Amino acid sequence: MKYDFNDIEKKWQDHWAKNQTFKASNASDKPKYYVLDMFPYPSGAGLHVGHPLGYIASDIYARYKRHKGFNVLHPQGYDSFGLPAEQYAIQTGQHPALTTETNIATYRRQLDKIGFSFDWSREVRTSNPEYYKWTQWIFIQLYESYYCNDDNKAKDIKELTSIFSAEGNTTINAVCDDDTSSFSAEEWNAMSSEAQQRILLQYRLTYLAETEVNWCPALGTVLANDEIVNGVSERGGHPVIRKKMTQWSMRISAYAERLLQGLDTIDWTDSLKESQRNWIGKSVGASVTFNVNDHDATIDVFTTRPDTIFGVSFMTLAPEHELVAKITTPEQTEAVEAYIEKTAKRSERERMADVKTISGVFTGAYAEHPFTKEPIQIWIGDYVLASYGTGAVMAVPCGDQRDYDFAKHFGIDIPNIFDGVDISEEAFADKEKTIIANSDFLNGMNYKKATKRAIYELEQLEQGKGKTNYRLRDAVFSRQRYWGEPFPVYYVKGMPQMIDGKHLPIQLPEVEKYLPTETGEPPLGRADVWAWCTESNAIVGNDKIDNTTVHPLELNTMPGWAGSSWYFFRYMEDAMRTETFASKDALDYWENVDLYIGGSEHATGHLLYSRFWVKLLKDRGFVNVEEPFKKLINQGMILGTSAIIYRISGTNKYVSKGLKQDYDVEEIRVDVNIVNSSDEIDVEKLRHWQPQYKDAEFILEDDQYIVGREVEKMSKRWFNVVNPDNICEQYGADSLRLYEMFLGPLEQAKPWNTAGITGVHGFLKKLWKLYVGENGLNVNDAEPTKDNLKTLHKTIKKVEEDIENFSFNTSVSTFMIAVNELTTQKCTSKAILEPLLTLISPYAPHIAEELYSQLGHDESISTAAFPTFDASHLVESSKNYPISFNGKMRFTLELPMDMNKEDIEKTVMAHEKTIAQLDGREPKKVIVVPGKIVNIVG
């Protein structure tokens, strides 16, 4: 019987689906284990061979955990809201819901071919109203919460209002936009409801505010900081400018410290934790208040070096700073305004491109030094960012290189406040070596002492205090797009109101045009959705809000990361109940994700936002975990190998790679699927591939056209995409799974090369031959030989270690060695061959399942227990270990693997004596390495 992988794989995939083999139970005596993949965005292009890499790895782990006796939850779904579906809708006029549906069907068909053990009964789709109902609900919970600094957790906003009406806000220690204004209980109670609402917005964890946002005109929407890369949009690479808009924001900054601390409790890679730490950007220092001379105004600055306060010789404000207009003197107004206009015009990208150019303008105003009372010039300059700290700095040119350069450029004083340091060439910023001088009460102190003292003195003057600053900004949550979750929000007199939970979900209306506008008007704002607004307003009207007035709904939609910030909880629900986002029983049982596998590109987006939402849900008592993902692994990208042909400029002639240096050529990428493994292109196929090649002339070398190669991201535009469907057809899903693992370490980026798959495919054929001969099954009840047992047990040991360490690539080699050995040993023993199948089954489930059934089992191999390792089979039977003397006074003694420590010591001692006698000297040192080699050095 032949190994007919197409039949076998189809058979078992159908079998698993029909019998719901991998359906997880929410009630089980077994310990739970939750394995999750980052769910895909179903794009129109379908899957290429790079996409399933992480899914295969998690599937191997999930199947392994089942063999190990765990109740495994391994779900899958779709992150189905987002820009590309909408862009496609704009181009073709097709509703995004339809194209999304089609794309999901394609994805599902492709995924099913690879034989994953997903529990599809729990599938989620973020664009499904039944799902986004709860995304809207969580939004309301954020709105109804504030962050209490005393208890370090989010609380119900109602607690805040009751404190306000009893005590005012003076006793409150909560995260707030404006912590300077205070009011009494009487004042609060006397306020209009609108004024109260306005104040509460400063406390809510999601809030509406006019903020400077990243506006992308080409996409017609605002973007969050993590959606911008090098000053252009992550998607599409369009320019981004700063713009003031009224937007919903998420007060993630309230959680900065907890997001930072939590990293120490989870098992993620150091590089990933590090990038989250950098993104949060904690810095400890002080805030200092400077009085502005001749004005009733103060400027707050943040500094990490309060010890250098006596070195301040000027101040710099960001051009956008609110005080600039107020304090600028009439003589300087023209220059200042010109400068502001100039900087505002520059895009983020331009600004980043020339960080070298020093620019700024003097405002004409002066501030007063808190201690010396000397006047200090106030400048504006675009090296100060409005979005970091307070948008103003106290400049200490002797201690900060940027301040130094600025002072040099504009001829400002550079007083030296460091003992024994030369600052004639550059600033001195080494905290560790700092000794303060020329600084009154700080003289002679080091950095630590001086910092402490400076803060103390500032506090005495009430002009400063110790402060920790975070780089992490609140995340803009509104998108001026169509294909996203609608907000559960309507407006009364311009103030936002939440729609009652019983009306959720607020569904997306049908629209005729999806196109966003350049001005920021959302697609939902067009006339064609007005009916929706008023219709939904009727819902609001049911709540006894003035039925005759039209209360507009929020017309923006939520960003892509909204739905993905909590989907892992939805999977826990087995019955898809509708009363809660996930039932308490389910949440209690599954807790959080034990293993999460996905790409590292989500380091500062999805993975940070999810942690934030989970912390909020915990604070408000809806879940009982602090972190969503206990262990996280980033799979590396599989890259494509593009094929390049060389066109002689201005002609339709193409030269082979070896001859290109003789011509003036341009590189053109062509379909990799018509190039063979020796880089030779099939010219006839190329002629048919695209019309411009039909009559082209090809200049060959050795009768061949050889292409150039380039390893780059797998993408349609480079024509280097390899489709997994084709691989499954030609070699089978088991070959694809094994090969993707075999390519290299999971976490590393690696190029795809279809030619290499014959190696693992050949292994599967050999495996089949080991079990099934010409005349049927080769397996019998023969007693296993010592060699058989040795092969099996060393394989068990290695494979178990490999899976636990996520070194899936090396276990494939281990299988190959095992099958080669057993073939050589002519092993037919069921006692060996059956457990071997269990080892292989996580990697190549179809062939394992088929052979397991041929061995006479009715139940699925996924219920089989992982074989137990027995070290005794690895111990050599021979009693004398070879001792060799290599002439360099070194003796080598080979010991069996897994010998226990005592025995090793005894053996070594025995030999030590022998060696000492042989050599006539005492050995100096004995090095014992269990399972390896022992050296006794004379």
Added chain:
RNA sequence: GCUCAAGUGGCGGAAUUGGUAGACGCGCUGGAUUCAAAAUCCAGUUCUUUCGGGAGUGUGGGUUCGAUUCCCACCUUGAGUACCA
């Protein structure tokens, strides 16, 4: 600039408590089988050599009986971040 990761044959990569470097696979070479091809099987494949050996894991040092592995400096590549006060 800063942070992190990584540099091993023609190629992907093994060798992670320091112990025979190059497992396993691709490719290549030779052979068997075949009318031939595909498929399959066998042997070889780091470099060098006067066939005794010698050199060798980015470069240069160091620790050690012993270093791909640990330490220091440097070079290169990739990823992230960037006027962060």
